Amino acid sequence: MQTRKALLRAAAEAFDEYGYAGASINMILKRAGLTTGALYFHFDSKEDLAHAVMNAQPELIVPQLQSQGLQRLVDITLLWSHMLQVDPLLRAAVRLTGEQASMGTRDATPYQSWAKVMAECLRDAQNANELQAGVDPDELGEFVTEACTGMQMFSAVASGRDDLSDRAIRMWRLLLPGVAVPAIVARTEVSHERLKTLIG
Amino acid sequence: MQTRKALLRAAAEAFDEYGYAGASINMILKRAGLTTGALYFHFDSKEDLAHAVMNAQPELIVPQLQSQGLQRLVDITLLWSHMLQVDPLLRAAVRLTGEQASMGTRDATPYQSWAKVMAECLRDAQNANELQAGVDPDELGEFVTEACTGMQMFSAVASGRDDLSDRAIRMWRLLLPGVAVPAIVARTEVSHERLKTLIG
Incomplete structure (x- = not known):
């Protein structure tokens, strides 16, 4: 190994x-x-x-986290936004995933495995009555994967990824009120301070 | 010319x-x-x-649309999701924008010009009382740009972009309730039928 x-x-x-x-x-x-x-x-x-590099992504992030439900999903995106700035393995995985056209391959697994991890958090959130009625964990998991994919690309050319955590925080500010129940919107921690506690 | x-x-x-x-x-x-x-x-x-190809994007879509405010922003994303399947100029623009690392360039303009066009729709939406209090047009314009960027990448490897319009529709289903006032959520048309009227 x-x-x-x-x-x-x-x-x-x-x-x-x-x-x-x-x-x-x-x-x-x-x-x-x-x-x-x-x-x-x-x-x-x-x-x-x-392909092995591309598919190493969730294991770099998820095992480090203690939280549950929607907070866990938020924490995944916050920690990811930080790790992408400091971990060459995660950065290479993201670069290769996005440059598959030039490799002549089409592997959706890196996106799908992120979406699956996120959907699991969201199913826990749903069981704990954290989500609004009608919000589908699989659909939201895919959408957050898409949004994170795009935000790191925009951030890479706009700031060399310096502002990636700001963008992750902004996503939740825009998205949470439409998907979580009000008590959870109020309670979920989405901030640079939260990220600091995750890095430890 | x-x-x-x-x-x-x-x-x-x-x-x-x-x-x-x-x-x-x-x-x-x-x-x-x-x-x-x-x-x-x-x-x-x-x-x-x-760079000229990368920066040709909004002009391929926006001048074709008649709608205003939030419906105009929805229409931009719907028509974009269709055009990306049929227009090589738009497709090349998106591919080059995402592959800048291999070109050795860092040009945020293609993302920024989309975000600006979207923020303009959202400022009109705000003036027409379509947005919830506290939703910032510039922030939401950047976020929708990010989400669209990521969804076309996921869709490209998952389905050769066949499901891109489904993904655009899903985004609005998840995002609208948190950013628009209830009457506008109910009235805004987000569907394949709407896209058909835009293609004409």
Whole structure:
């Protein structure tokens, strides 16, 4: 597992810096300090490695969180907005996911796995009577995934992602009143202070 | 102007099909049936041409619409979701905007011009008392731009953009109740039927 992790990290750093086409297998092996044999034991190809990087996203964020329901979903987006600024693996995953046209692949799994994680929080929220009637957890989970995808792209070119947490906070200010019951809108913590408690 | 338009269209078709790196100046000139001289009269470089394609977006959609206020903003997103499936210029603009990392550029103008057009609709909506108190037109305009950006990426890999209009309709179902006053939520038309009337 350590070798696999080292390969993923090295590949992510190379993809983050040079993109899919610009990153070579040799560059990745050099960074990881590993041989071709080690690579092909764990991954079939550069493309296979890219898909593994793309699909590593939720595990980087979700296990760190204690909260439940709607607050958990808010916390996922806040922590994600911070991690994207500091973690090359998450950044490479997001870059590759968005640049699939130039890789010649079409893999919806990275989006779908985020949407699924978010829908699980929202089903808990629904069971705890946090959501307004008629709000579908699966639909809202997909929509929040879409909005986060777009906000990091806008933020990347507008500010090098410096304002990404501001954008995540703004999303909830606009979205919560239409999807959560009033008591939950009032109680849910959506702020830079909340993010600070999550980073710890 | 006709030559400039022909160059933009030819460049868009090439960028849409091959991406920025894959599309060559020669390929673009061949498609347009024009000479190098004609190109450099209108554009400084392939990069200049790419920025012109990226920034052509709102003019492809907005002048076609008659509605006002919040309905106009909804109509922009509905017509955009359709045009992205059929218009190579819009499709190339969106692809290039999202792939700026591989072009080595950082141009927030395509996002900002969409956000500005949307904020104008929302200021009209605010003046007509369509918005809930505290909803900021500029903030909501940026957020809808972000959400549309992300939904077309998710839709591209999930369905080749076949479900993009469904996703635009879903966004408004989730977002409207939190930002518009109840009478406007009830009156605003957000449906495939509405989109059909816009296509004409």
